[in-house]
Amino acid sequence: MWFFRSPHIVFGEDSLSFLNTFDAGRIVIVTDKNILGAGLIDKVKKNLPENAETFVISDILPEPDYDNMLLHLDDVKKFAPDLFIGVGGGSSMDTAKILFALYERQDIHIYDITPLVKLNLRKKSHLIAIPTTSGTGSECSWAAVVSEKDEHRKNELASPEILPDYAILDPEMVLSLPREQTINTSVDAMTHAIEAYVARWANPYSDALAEKALELISNNILNVLNNPRNFDSRNSVHIGASMAGMSFSNSQIGLAHALGHSFGAVFKIAHGKTVGLFLPEVIRYNYKSSKSKYDRLNNLFSDDIRKPSLDLTIEYLFKKMGQPVQMNTMNINEAYYNENFDLLVELAENSTGIITNPEDINREGIETIFKKVHGD
Numbered sequence: 001m002w003f004f005r006s007p008h009i010v011f012g013e014d015s016l017s018f019l020n021t022f023d024a025g026r027i028v029i030v031t032d033k034n035i036l037g038a039g040l041i042d043k044v045k046k047n048l049p050e051n052a053e054t055f056v057i058s059d060i061l062p063e064p065d066y067d068n069m070l071l072h073l074d075d076v077k078k079f080a081p082d083l084f085i086g087v088g089g090g091s092s093m094d095t096a097k098i099l100f101a102l103y104e105r106q107d108i109h110i111y112d113i114t115p116l117v118k119l120n121l122r123k124k125s126h127l128i129a130i131p132t133t134s135g136t137g138s139e140c141s142w143a144a145v146v147s148e149k150d151e152h153r154k155n156e157l158a159s160p161e162i163l164p165d166y167a168i169l170d171p172e173m174v175l176s177l178p179r180e181q182t183i184n185t186s187v188d189a190m191t192h193a194i195e196a197y198v199a200r201w202a203n204p205y206s207d208a209l210a211e212k213a214l215e216l217i218s219n220n221i222l223n224v225l226n227n228p229r230n231f232d233s234r235n236s237v238h239i240g241a242s243m244a245g246m247s248f249s250n251s252q253i254g255l256a257h258a259l260g261h262s263f264g265a266v267f268k269i270a271h272g273k274t275v276g277l278f279l280p281e282v283i284r285y286n287y288k289s290s291k292s293k294y295d296r297l298n299n300l301f302s303d304d305i306r307k308p309s310l311d312l313t314i315e316y317l318f319k320k321m322g323q324p325v326q327m328n329t330m331n332i333n334e335a336y337y338n339e340n341f342d343l344l345v346e347l348a349e350n351s352t353g354i355i356t357n358p359e360d361i362n363r364e365g366i367e368t369i370f371k372k373v374h375g376d
């Protein structure tokens with residue numbers, strides 16, 4: 001028995017106006033200071049039902065730990081909302097999921113959020129996710145990533161009940177996304193699609209979404225980078241990124257995420273940049289089991305981008321976008337890299353992406369990929 005899980009999706013021009021139709025009067029908005037500063041919360045508020053009262057939490061940090069996520073839980077309980085809206089990247093949307101769960105069930109601990117425990121949420125409120133980047137896929141996932149305080153480790157809490165009720169994909173919310181974040185998040189989304197497509201848990205639903213996601217993103221991303229305020233291209237990439245999120249949420253990620261998580265944790269580099277860094281080499285590693293699927297994906301790229309094989313196509317496109325595919329173009333501290341090499345390998349070895357990658361890999365295999373991408 002297998003499930004396909006997805007929020008209701010509201011997408012395209014003016015989709016924020018859907019909020020107006022939602023029966024809610026006390027609304028918690030979870031976001032970060034940059035999103036607030038960019039005026040995006042004002043856009044959300046303008047679309048809320050008349051007379052709705054809001055409580056805005058705007059101090060969510062990148063990659064938040066438990067303390068940061070739960071800082072306002074007592075205030076949330078006092079406010080007694082009937083709707084939570086996560087507005088932002090993965091950090092804000094994931095925090096909204098956790099606050100929603102712990103407000104609904106005030107008798108449980110954060111660690112009780114697991115796929116195996118029935119939580120019986122939605123007795124008092126609902127959950128909406130509004131992404132302001134085109135990449136994380138958190139709006140479509142039933143997982144929340146929580147960092148461990150002062151450690152390189154991150155925990156992934158998961159429950160089908162923290163899947164948002166609605167994801168609102170309004171291109172207005174990404175029109176002014178800065179170039180660097182546009183690159184990082186779209187690379188992350190393409191990596192989600194490619195890894196989900198060959199993962200051990202891939203299935204016809206995740207396959208269909210991965211194919212369309214990659215087609216939409218790869219055929220529009222260069223236009224977005226050249227014309228950042230092009231509404232149609234932004235809309236296509238935004239929808240594609242969400243489809244990629246839905247794909248990997250119903251399949252899994254793989255080795256590029258395992259290596260990228262490790263590298264990002266040690267070097268404090270943006271998630272999308274690190275997973276993209278390893279993707280071409282991971283494709284080459286997986287070719288023996290996944291060639292036919294990779295070939296099918298390669299055919300989705302337009303003629304002017306497509307090379308004879310997917311690894312080369314991705315390298316070509318990433319270079320055009322300004323996404324590194326070798327560490328020597330990233331200015332990393334060589335001494336720090338050498339000092340932490342064993343830690344990098346160990347963190348990758350213990351990352352969940354290893355389990356669902358189509359090819360098994362051992363410690364030596366991980367070392368080899370690090371060395372290749374390092375240019376040894």
Ligand SMILES: [Fe+2]
Pocket residue numbers: 136188192257271275
């Ligand atoms: Fe990712």
